[in-house]
Amino acid sequence: MSMTFSGQVALVTGGAAGIGRSTALAFAAEGLKVVVADLDATGGEGTVELIRAAGGEALFVACNVTREADVQRLLACTVEAYGRLDYAFNNAGIEIEQGRLAEGSEAEFDAIMAVNVKGVWLCMKHQLPLLLAQGGGAIVNTASVAGLGAAPKMSIYSASKHAVIGLTKSAAIEYAKKKIRVNAVCPAVIDTDMFRRAYEADPRKAEFAAGMHPLGRIGKVEEIASAVLYLCSDGAAFTTGHALAVDGGATAI
């Protein structure tokens, strides 16, 4: 699928694996220069190697999105290497196996909120001034179907993803007149390491996961990447503040 992009540089957090890696590869395949940010240097460099092997241009920057100094450095490295930023995919996120709400721990709460909420907020906080100075751009944040509705035994994760949608909508409204669009993508269960950690140990869980989606299967990382690219592309010029479910029909039930 080919899309039209008016910008040249994309940034992907959580780009070492899963949805982030696939989206970084998809941006590069469209001719964009890509900055891959992640805690995991081995995986991040691996993504960069894959992009270069396919003839693209990319750079890895080690970054913990929960630390403001790291995020500031990430944006400084982006500008230093490529001179600008046009699209940001704030996708780094964690899911910790939880019980029912009363069984959660304070440490789990703090860890999930730090990456999924504070990380997205810090990234947008430091990306928006750059996009403003350049006269526009687009941001996509990774929420989840757990950000659109209840997710039993995942209450903290669900709250964190609802918060991502709140940040997305607020930023979209605040910066709409400045030609900056901000949207969220809401995957259902996607075949990534995160999924495998949560489901693979138990085949009944994997079968249950497939059955949650009317399309009868879990999703592929490429199916999230194409939604992210669409939301960044000129084809989505009239779309902002939207939380796009890419969920095999799960939220239609």
Ligand SMILES: NC(=O)c1ccc[n+]([C@@H]2O[C@H](COP(=O)([O-])OP(=O)(O)OC[C@H]3O[C@@H](n4cnc5c(N)ncnc54)[C@H](O)[C@@H]3O)[C@@H](O)[C@H]2O)c1
């Ligand atoms: N896989 C799914 O089924 C699914 C469903 C809905 C939403 N999501 C969301 O999609 C996003 C990507 O998940 P994935 O499935 O590709 O998971 P993944 O675990 O394969 O990849 C997540 C990446 O984020 C990185 N990361 C974690 N904490 C970080 C931090 N503090 N700073 C920088 N990088 C950090 C990890 O190192 C990893 O490379 C997450 O936000 C997740 O919540 C995933």
